[in-house]
Amino acid sequence: MEFSDRTPKDMSPNPISEALSRSGSKPFLDLMNSNPTQCEFDYPQTLLEPLGLPHSLVYEPLSFGSEAAREALAGYLASKGQKVKAQNLLLTASTSEAYSYLFKLLGNPGDSFLIPSPGYPLLEHLLRLEGLKAIPYPLKVAANWPLELEKVERAITSRCKGLIVVNPNNPTGCFLSPNDQSAIIKLCEKHGLAYISDEVFSDFAYPPFSLSDCTNSQGLSFRLGGLSKSLGLPQLKLSWVAMEGPEEVLKESRERLELIADTYLSVNTPVQIALKELLQFAPDFQKEVLSRVSSNRLILERNLKEVKEVKVWPAQGGWYALVEITKQEVLEEALIIELLEKHQVFVQPGAFYDFPSGCFLVLSLLGPANLFVEGVSRLKKALSGL
Ligand SMILES: Cc1ncc(COP(=O)(O)O)c(C=O)c1O
DSSP states (O other), X not given: XXXXXXXXXXXOOOHHHHHHHHGGGSOOEETTOOOGGGXXXXXXXXTTGGGGOGGGGSOOOOTTOOHHHHXXXXXXXXXXXXXXXXXXXXXXXXXXXXXXXHHHHHOOTTOEEXXXXXXXXXXXXXXXXXXXXXXXXXXXXXXTOOBOHHHHHHHOOTTEEEEEXXXXXXXTOOOOOHHHHHHHHHHHHHHTOEEEEEOTTTTSBSSXXXXXXXXXXXXXXXXXXXXXXXXXXXXXXXXXXXXXXXXXXXXXXXXXXXXXXXXXXXXXHHHHHHHHHHGGGHHHHHHHHHHHHHHHHHHHHHHHTTSTTEEEOOOSBSSEEEEEEOOTXXXXXXXXXXXXXXXXXXXXXXXXXXXXXXXXXXXXXXXXXXXXXXXXXXXXXXXXXX
């Protein structure tokens, strides 16, 4: 049987997945748990009540999502400083789906999109599933992970259709500086690229960071967000795309996206009806997450401070922390497996995120304090013994 190239030729598990399956019966502490619904946050008992309103029994398919839901979302985004008209908001079932719609809109098979490296591992898969190629552009391994603008420009080919930024980036937790952001938008204008800004973690910035409006005056800009991060409710399956651009091209983009979204109609009705009420939970949830993430980061920094040749990278936002082992001879994959098998603690390797070299560990800062403290103590013990 022949399968398409959209999934990898070799589907065999990598050594880390093999080690995880081997450890199936032995409990280990997952320091990479970033599922908010499993991290003991204070979700009110009544939170999901608006999902059961009788009006949800009526199916009114609308490709961009209901007007009421988009109006509610426009109000929420305005409260965050993002001005966007409801007509320029498209609802999707996830950010992954939002990407897939944009890739269908902008790329033909064989075309490419620029993605940050290191960065969110799913981007490459999402592109591949659409028959598109990922061209990584490097972020400089330095404080705040700045752009290397000449390298970004050099990576652009005639088949590039768009440039993706993740703000703040996963897993570095850094925002593009306002200078880098305007430089990259200029590059998009110069080369006719769409600008796609993934802002799913932008509510979790320390200190608060306002993302500037995208002013890709020649072409299209898309800003992505979703309830999976903003409200910690990935199971509700609601994300969005906010579009900007010159009116004529924006209108055509809306029409084409309407055709794409109408083919799937995947956003469920109850979540759209409940959206306005659900969004009222945002300030409490975001405050609680920020407090958890900040205190876990402090615990991590304090514990690893005395460990030689180990660096906790500073960040500006998001849910993750980055630990670099600067000792020369330590191999990342072997270390992850040793942490799992000998110390019963799991973190992810930098290789999953396309770090250029070195030994990086990625861990989630979402876990409840007791588990996090125990996980960090296992990590400290293991790293001290290297
Ligand atoms: C940068 C980034 N974008 C998007 C997503 C996925 O969001 P969704 O659950 O809405 O597909 C994630 C998930 O971790 C992410 O890290």
